[in-house]
Amino acid sequence: MRIATLGPAGTFSELAACEYGRQLQHYTLHFYPALARVLKALPDEADCAVVPIENIVEGVVSPVIDSFVKRPLEITAELTIPVRFSLVANHVAPEKIYAQFVAQGQCSECLSRYDVPIMNTASNSEALRLLQQSREPAAAVVPEHSLREHSFAHVESNITDYAHNETRFVVVRTKQQAEPSARRSGVAYKTSLLIIDDTDHPGLLVEHLQVFAAYRVNLTSLVSRPTGQKFGHYHFYIECEGHVADSAIAAALTLIKLRNKVMVLGSYPDSSAT
Incomplete structure (x- = not known):
């Protein structure tokens, strides 16, 4: 594979x-x-x-x-x-910190304690590489699993703003590579789908939400994404509990398809239920 x-x-x-x-x-x-x-x-x-x-x-x-x-x-x-991120350094008083921009945002509380420039990198791996090459006192924000392969003069573990x-x-x-998604007994499933904004009208989203509610389909995610055509037009990415073969989801999608194009992206075991 x-x-x-x-x-x-x-x-x-x-x-x-x-x-x-x-x-x-x-x-x-x-x-x-x-x-x-x-x-x-x-x-x-x-x-x-x-x-x-x-x-x-x-x-x-x-x-x-x-x-x-x-x-x-x-x-x-x-x-x-x-x-989980760690702050690693070649000196206890670093003069700059290398951090990938997403990692910087997720470790802002720790980084705010250091009054030094933050040098943004393209990846966490690049932040680690630049630290290893630095001859000046420096630090880097790296994934905690990186600590298994390297040793540093100074380490602050688990610096992520949110513990979980x-x-x-x-x-x-x-679609050609994917095998048919057969429902297995005793497995909690999640289904992902897209509602394509091809017939925009007032109340479009409310109508679809009412359909899911009527069939007691629990939505776990709802994200609007711009179509790129004009302001105010959005596609909707939705995740719900259950398999697309479940009668409730199948019935709800049948009604929604009368008004908009629906792309079912797949049904798969729910990782939060394992």
Whole structure:
């Protein structure tokens, strides 16, 4: 199994891809520099992609949500990875700190205690590399799992602003690569779908929410994304409890499809229920 994910090595994406890979008999990782490039690797360069879709602090990962509108992709699995950062330094009094911009935002309370410049990097791995190359007193914000392979003069562990910070990743394939999603007994499922804004009218979203409520379908996520055509026009990314084959979800989608185009992105085991 060829797994595409966001590089370079040492990222939380690699951690997620390896966790998914351990469920398989054999796998190889292929790193790409941007999320768009990761998804573009399907299907010729990779059999599946493992990409972040939501962080408990930062919210949804918009490029991934938007990609579902542009290409016939399917979500086949999800997994949740704890996000923990450490501040590591070559001196107890660093004069600058290297940090990837997302990591900086998630560790702002710790960084605010240091009255030194924050040097933004393209990745957590680059922050670590620049620290290792620095001959001046410096520090870096790095994923906590990096500490297993390196030693530092000064370490502050678990500096993330939110103690229970997590990122949810999804496994994505093209429709041609994905196998039919059969419902397994005793497994809690989640279904992802897109409601495409092709017939905009007043009350559009309310109508759809009322349909889900009428059939007692519990929504776990609702995100509006601009269509890119004009102001006020949005697609809606929705996640709900259950499998698309469940009678309640099937009935709700039948009614919604009378008014708007619906793209079912897949039903897969709910990682929060395991």
